[in-house]
Amino acid sequence: MAVAVFGIAAVGARVAVTVLRAPLDTRGTVTFDRELRIPALAESRVEDGVRVFDLTMQRGESDLGRGTATPTWGINGPHLAPTLRAARGEEVRVRVTNRLGEASTLHWHGMRLPARMDGGPHQMIEPGATWTPQWNIDQPAAGLWYHPHPHGETARHVYRGLAGMFLIDDDAESRLALPRRYGIDDLPMIVQDRRFHDDGTLDTSTSLFQSEGIIGDTVLVNGTPGPYVDVTTRTVRLRLLNGSNTRPYDFVFDDHREFSVIGTDSGLLPAPVPVRAVPLSPGERAEVVVTFRPGERVRLQSEPTPGGARFAGGSDHLEIAEFRAASDLGGVGTVPDRLVDVAPIPETAATVTRSFSLGGSTIDRKPMDMARIDEVVTAGATEIWSVANSGDAVHNFHIHDAAFQILDIDGDPPPRYLGGWKDTVWVPRDSTVRLIMTFAHHTDTEVPYMYHCHLLRHEDEGMMGQFLVVPPGTSTDPADYSARTGHHH
Ligand code: C2O
Ligand code: CU
Ligand code: CU
Numbered sequence: 001m002a003v004a005v006f007g008i009a010a011v012g013a014r015v016a017v018t019v020l021r022a023p024l025d026t027r028g029t030v031t032f033d034r035e036l037r038i039p040a041l042a043e044s045r046v047e048d049g050v051r052v053f054d055l056t057m058q059r060g061e062s063d064l065g066r067g068t069a070t071p072t073w074g075i076n077g078p079h080l081a082p083t084l085r086a087a088r089g090e091e092v093r094v095r096v097t098n099r100l101g102e103a104s105t106l107h108w109h110g111m112r113l114p115a116r117m118d119g120g121p122h123q124m125i126e127p128g129a130t131w132t133p134q135w136n137i138d139q140p141a142a143g144l145w146y147h148p149h150p151h152g153e154t155a156r157h158v159y160r161g162l163a164g165m166f167l168i169d170d171d172a173e174s175r176l177a178l179p180r181r182y183g184i185d186d187l188p189m190i191v192q193d194r195r196f197h198d199d200g201t202l203d204t205s206t207s208l209f210q211s212e213g214i215i216g217d218t219v220l221v222n223g224t225p226g227p228y229v230d231v232t233t234r235t236v237r238l239r240l241l242n243g244s245n246t247r248p249y250d251f252v253f254d255d256h257r258e259f260s261v262i263g264t265d266s267g268l269l270p271a272p273v274p275v276r277a278v279p280l281s282p283g284e285r286a287e288v289v290v291t292f293r294p295g296e297r298v299r300l301q302s303e304p305t306p307g308g309a310r311f312a313g314g315s316d317h318l319e320i321a322e323f324r325a326a327s328d329l330g331g332v333g334t335v336p337d338r339l340v341d342v343a344p345i346p347e348t349a350a351t352v353t354r355s356f357s358l359g360g361s362t363i364d365r366k367p368m369d370m371a372r373i374d375e376v377v378t379a380g381a382t383e384i385w386s387v388a389n390s391g392d393a394v395h396n397f398h399i400h401d402a403a404f405q406i407l408d409i410d411g412d413p414p415p416r417y418l419g420g421w422k423d424t425v426w427v428p429r430d431s432t433v434r435l436i437m438t439f440a441h442h443t444d445t446e447v448p449y450m451y452h453c454h455l456l457r458h459e460d461e462g463m464m465g466q467f468l469v470v471p472p473g474t475s476t477d478p479a480d481y482s483a484r485t486g487h488h489h
Helices: 002-016 154-159 458-462
Strands: 044-047 048-064 072-074 082-087 092-096 107-110 135-136 141-148 164-169 184-192 218-221 227-233 234-240 249-253 257-266 267-275 277-280 285-293 297-302 318-330 352-359 375-378 381-387 395-399 406-408 423-426 430-436 447-450 464-470
Touching: 002 277, 082 092, 141 154, 141 234, 141 285, 154 458, 164 184, 164 234, 184 318, 218 318, 227 234, 234 277, 234 447, 249 285, 277 285, 352 395, 381 395, 381 423, 395 430
Parallel strands: 048 092, 082 164, 184 234, 227 318, 352 381, 375 464
Antiparallel strands: 044 048, 048 072, 092 135, 107 141, 141 164, 184 218, 234 285, 249 277, 249 297, 257 267, 257 285, 297 318, 381 430, 395 423, 395 447, 406 430, 447 464
């Protein structure tokens, strides 16, 4: 049943993609006949006070609902990756072995850590090699994620299935009366769209006219097509991750119920924010708490996104997942009024303002160059980054190693649910978003961090730049530096 339904949708979408893509509407066409898969928590052990994880990037085959196995890539399994979990203050070491048969990297998206541990394009892992980054977790509780970042190949590596979540715990979060039983009332939701050929293989082709990259007609959550969730508690926490290459979502429930946003990319909000919809562009996360009534069924969907984003699939209506509440529900059914302290960074604290312009597939008309340093930041400095999208394409902006606050979007304060810590932000067409952040203290005068559009086709084409974080008193002129790459070909 599900196969037939997806098959028809796939044919329709493929035809539509080659002409200018007509909006897709999957409402009422998905049977929700598979239980949501929950990525395993990665095993770890503590050696000399360091929490050690072992990850192996590999190829495999997965049942993605096509009636036949789909070749996929995964970590410690055929598809996607285990959830890493560590507490603030812990020292972690990850041993990443590459058995893909081609070079890749593994980047800790949202993590504050030394540039050499970041897993960006300068930390290539050759086939058969093991890369072993180690760092101290020093940031608030949040749901981060990890994925490959090889320059020019990120879209392909992520699309094939390399992505997982990295949850950080801390005392402030653990004191709150929030659902936190992993896989029971605290659910990772890695939302990704995919397109398939009739033989079940992933379709990676994109139309000549499709500059945004791959847009799928089938939504997978944690690799599950048409998933349902058996709900056993009144409140459930969803850690929504837009892990798609291109597609933005605007998450709603089919009955348009209110739910609470409790956190965004890099941490919890000061207080829950009631909403009926939460938009996420690729790479962004939202933690939400939803309240269920006994015995009900409710579906999570995606509506056309604010600002259209038609060419990135933003005009589509999509089914995402069905929640099936038991007739007896446990738990209290409430959300705390107050969450954590988020001190706004005053604009006057900034000593440097930088401007970036996103257009075509470049930033400031310069395509990414691995050997060029674009910006040099002094460790500990507070800066404003003003990011403009001057064209009519869809872009967002992600900064490595930094957690920022949104000062304003076209001069207006952001909506309340965007009032906390972020590492990726939507930059709507014809608009300017101003971000403020205080950079951390890890310095390196040779290995840069990245900033880029997180639509992976754009990033691969060069909508990315590199910044160093250097010790105070060191030159901040990019001309004094060039990037030293650990990547020898
Ligand atoms: Cu999610 Cu530079 O990456
Ligand atoms: Cu990142
Ligand atoms: Cu872009």
